[in-house]
Amino acid sequence: MSGHGLLGLLYALAISAFLILLFSHWSSGLNYEAMRRYQHNQAIEIAENQLNRRWAGMRCENALRENSIEFQISCTSDDVMVKYPLGEFRFKNR
DSSP states (O other): OOHHHHHHHHHHHHHHHHHHHHHHHHHHHHHHHHHHHHHHHHHHHHHHHHHHHHHTTOOOOSEEEETTEEEEEEEOSSEEEEEETTEEEEEEOO
16 A cells, blocks of 8 residues: 555545544534423423412422432422423413
8 A cells, every 4th residue: 555545544534533523522412402402391391280289289399300300399489490400490470
């Protein structure tokens, strides 16, 4: 194999590795966003459930575990806040 052929092969490998890393970074960003949206939607449902519990005369729960995700809940007379690993959701009563 000549020097030019070896250099071309190394160049092709470097470009391929760069493209694979770029794709991996892009797909992990998509995965993070999907997880964040999923957890946010779960937090909205949990907040709605806590409001329904309050209207039914039941106490607000402090924590819930759903689909292996821990949600911390705090209720006041004005709002319900649900904290989850990738953010938080607050529902204010007006």
